[in-house]
Amino acid sequence: MAVAARGPGNARVDHLLVAEMIEPHSRVLDVGCGDGELLKLLESRGVDGRGIELSREGVNECVAKGLAVIQGDADADLADYPDDAFDYVVLSQTLQATRHPRVVLEHMLRIGRRAVVSFPNFGHWRIRLLLLFGGRMPRTDNLPDTWYDTPNIHFCTIKDFRDLCTTVGVKMERALALNAWGRPLRLHAPWWFWNLFGEQAVFLLSRREG
């Protein structure tokens, strides 16, 4: 994310939405926690937070901030966590950079009772237009990388992600989409509307009972 919309307390809007989905005083694992901004926000709300981050710089920055973060890889290291270790496992803007998004999602809901996933929506109208008329892999302010050096190897649309949730058999408890200005879209808009006008999506997921 190059320029992220900011909300109250200068927190990123997508972070505020994630934080809002998490009950205070719960145990949270943030997978791909970057420089620890979301974890800091969560801890300020009384959450017992842990993080995994791939980049050494990110980890060291987090640890120097006093966050409990370890260097690791969502694809490789989630398998080492025991069942039910956390109340929530968060994957903020990281799903599209994992090698096996489905396996990661399954691990998240094994380790945590709930999962919060936020990702950029590749079905947004601007991206569709860029590909349709530009004829090249779309690049936007929020997704500035060229196709050959991007860490994002598994882009998906909101509809795609919904399908994955159905395939994996997880329950979608809440979903939100943000427009390009970081404002939530109408709650009762149809999925096709979200998929076209949502630049980012945030999902709260839980295990399907039985």
Next chain:
Amino acid sequence: MAELKAVAGRIAVGREREADQPRSLLAVFGRDQPLRLDAGVELSPFQVAYQAYGTLNAQRSNAVLICHALTGDQHVCNRHPVTGKPGWWETMVGPGKPIDTNRYYVVCPNVLGACMGTTGPASTDPRTGMPWGLDFPVITIRDMVRAQAMLLDRLGIDTLFAVAGGSMGGMQVLQWAASFPQRVFAALPIACATRHSAQNIAFHEVGRQAVMADPDWRGGRYFAEGVRPHRGLAVARMGAHITYLSDAALHRKFGRKFQDRDNPTFSFDADFEVESYLRHQGSSFVERFDANSYLYLTRAMDYFDLAADYGGMLANAFKATKTRFCVISFTSDWLFPTSESRAIVHALNAAGARVSFAEIATDKGHDAFLLDEPELFQIVAGFLDSAATARGIAKV
């Protein structure tokens, strides 16, 4: 040269006196307070030499225990009484340093079995009036930690704010967290492992064999016979020192450069700078270290296997721990590689512990924890600062 030898001799005598009468703080434990050892025997009487820096606060909540490595000692950040050199962790510990002595009360004991004033094979055996030598019982990392716990009891420190150490010091940190979880608020094991690998045991065995192959070792009774196995101990140190560095660091520092000459001498003189450096490492080490201590401490590291004490499940060593951990490794450390630190982290995660883990990029090898590594300082300072806030230790 003769003058140099005389100086070396004076230093050696100074060091040997240091084993019984250290120039540091001292806690003596009489016959009423024996130390129960893993070997099944009791050590009594015994003493622990230590250094302390900073001030213990009124709540007694700001004590930091520093655990030193194999060849370290209690002189963390003061001039060394034997060598006259600066303390071994002055970059890390001191006023305004990451382990800030303005804020924390720092205690560093000389480990059990060492030779700087805590009871070890170079200390006088009260039964004979001669140095213990090989009559000293074989000790373990857990024994060292038990002795440290007795020292803290003596100092009236119930809970440590933090325990920190690298290498063998890191092993003690892990043992502290496992043996006395309720006494450790934060733990900083650096460049270490929960067990000594076969390769590490192998290196230590080479070192010990070098000491024991020296005719002056005399079956460990060299004090009585007025000799010292300096050559053997120096070779052991030279070998070990290579394992503390890295190929890249050695190449950067020395390459194939010649020592004070332009051409090879076609002899076995120290033609290369790296040879001269290692010889210097060996000869300066023997002036401050006891050969038998080297045998005992390397053995203690070899025996260390924390998981084995908990039914083979490392996570059980940290079950329900409330301690906060910060595990640190270095990319070029091949003695205690990052994979060993990851094993610690996995176990801590499985135990649900609050753990941070950072791997620092450096080419300086295992010794990086002793050197100027700004990233290491930032991480330690940040980790301790947030833990201190959680513990309610006032900022300075």
